[in-house]
Amino acid sequence: MKRGQDVIRILMVCLGNICRSPMAEFIMKDMIEKEHLGNRFYVASAATSTEEIGNPVHPGTRKKLRDYGISTDGKYAVQLSRKDYDKYDYLIGMEQRNVTNMLRILGGDLDGKVRRLLDFSSDPRDIADPWYTGNFDRTYDDVYEGCKALLTYILEQETEAR
Ligand code: 4NP
Numbered sequence: 001m002k003r004g005q006d007v008i009r010i011l012m013v014c015l016g017n018i019c020r021s022p023m024a025e026f027i028m029k030d031m032i033e034k035e036h037l038g039n040r041f042y043v044a045s046a047a048t049s050t051e052e053i054g055n056p057v058h059p060g061t062r063k064k065l066r067d068y069g070i071s072t073d074g075k076y077a078v079q080l081s082r083k084d085y086d087k088y089d090y091l092i093g094m095e096q097r098n099v100t101n102m103l104r105i106l107g108g109d110l111d112g113k114v115r116r117l118l119d120f121s122s123d124p125r126d127i128a129d130p131w132y133t134g135n136f137d138r139t140y141d142d143v144y145e146g147c148k149a150l151l152t153y154i155l156e157q158e159t160e161a162r
Helices: 020-034 059-066 096-106 136-161
Strands: 008-014 041-047 090-093 114-116
Touching: 008 020, 008 096, 008 136, 020 041, 020 059, 020 136, 059 136, 090 096, 090 136, 096 114
Parallel strands: 008 041, 008 090, 090 114
Antiparallel strands: none
8 A cells, every 4th residue: 555645656558659648648747736736646658559659749639738728848759668567556548458558568467557547437438539530629528537537536545545
């Protein structure tokens, strides 16, 4: 069980790390800042594939987050690696297929850290994928709902651990 004041480390994961998981990373960071919890959390994101490594965040995600005053400057896609398992407390896939790929890269999930973002919500499902639809509005709504649910879950866990 985590001690009350440890930094809680969250890694958001999708296929390319340019659309959904950076959106989740930066929405989560913004939510945490607004709750004045910035010193309690570390949030990052990564890809399961090598496809987009080194690339900046997709213009669709950048534009949508800009509407909310959130910048993704300085973020470039990186790949998930096996050693991330020890570095993070929560490794969060955007869809079931991400979770399958994450388990392959990580070599399993002995500590039960790997979850799907919207499994923390009251309506468990995959995050809408904007890659083929271009619909970043639906993705934003899903990601926001998931981040809210995940943050609520973690804070409840913390309260119970005290
Ligand atoms: P993401 O979006 O996984 O949300 O970053 C995608 C990025 C790249 C590809 C598919 C989805 N791709 O096929 O290369």
